[in-house]
Amino acid sequence: xxxxxxxxxxxxxSIRDRCSPIVIADEVNRANTKAQSAMLEAMGEGQISVDxxxxxxxxxxxxxxxxxxxxxxxxxxxxxxMASYIVALSAATRDAQGVRFGVxxxxxxxxxxxxxxxxxMQGRDFVMADDVRSVVVPVLAHRVCxxxxxxxxxx
Numbered sequence: 001x002x003x004x005x006x007x008x009x010x011x012x013x014s015i016r017d018r019c020s021p022i023v024i025a026d027e028v029n030r031a032n033t034k035a036q037s038a039m040l041e042a043m044g045e046g047q048i049s050v051d052x053x054x055x056x057x058x059x060x061x062x063x064x065x066x067x068x069x070x071x072x073x074x075x076x077x078x079x080x081x082m083a084s085y086i087v088a089l090s091a092a093t094r095d096a097q098g099v100r101f102g103v104x105x106x107x108x109x110x111x112x113x114x115x116x117x118x119x120x121m122q123g124r125d126f127v128m129a130d131d132v133r134s135v136v137v138p139v140l141a142h143r144v145c146x147x148x149x150x151x152x153x154x155x
Contacts, residue, residue, distance in 0.1 A: 028040070042057060069120075072120055073113070073116045073117050073120050074116070075125065076116035076117075076119050076120050076124070076125055076126065076127060077125060077126040077127065078112055078115065078116060078126075078127045079126065079127065082115070082127045082128075082129065082131075082132060083112065085129060085132055086108050086111045086112055086115070086132055086136075087108050089103075089108075089111070089132070089136055089140075090102070090103040090104075090105070090107055090108040090111070090140070093140070093143075093144050098146055098147045099144060099145070099146060099147065100145045100146060100147045101143075101144070101145035102143075102144060103140050103143045103144060104143065107139070107140050107143045110139050110140075111132065111135060111136055111139050111140060112127075114135040114138075114139050115127045115131040115132050115134075115135055118131045118134055118135055119131050
């Protein structure tokens with residue numbers, strides 16, 4: 001849920017070391033009940049509780065800016081050829097030998113969204129194949145499950 005990288009010694013962990021300034025809660029219904037409770041507290045009450053202590057969360061002051069960026073991403077053109085390329089990459093994971101579970105259509109949608117964001121960050125209003133190649137593995141790697149021999153579980 002948070003994007004923390006630092007790992008100080010356990011005796012000196014503070015709330016600042018464990019929380020990122022922005023947290024994106026996706027698919028809350030798939031989280032365990034403790035995580036669901038924490039996310040709902042953060043979203044609903046603007047605070048989190050850790051070890052019996054309550055910490056107020058800083059509110060995003062530039063909510064309009066975030067909305068503007070998301071809208072700009074949606075305006076980035078994804079040509080039919082690029083969409084077909086994304087779909088073909090995802091479909092290839094479902095047909096690949098040694099893959100137990102491939103990428104679903106939702107994975108393709110996530111790649112499309114990330115390619116638009118990358119194009120925008122590169123100063124373009126259209127997606128290129130390089131955008132797709134740049135984001136496809138980071139976006140899809142966790143969505144592919146190799147066969148039993150590769151550690152995906154029993155058949």
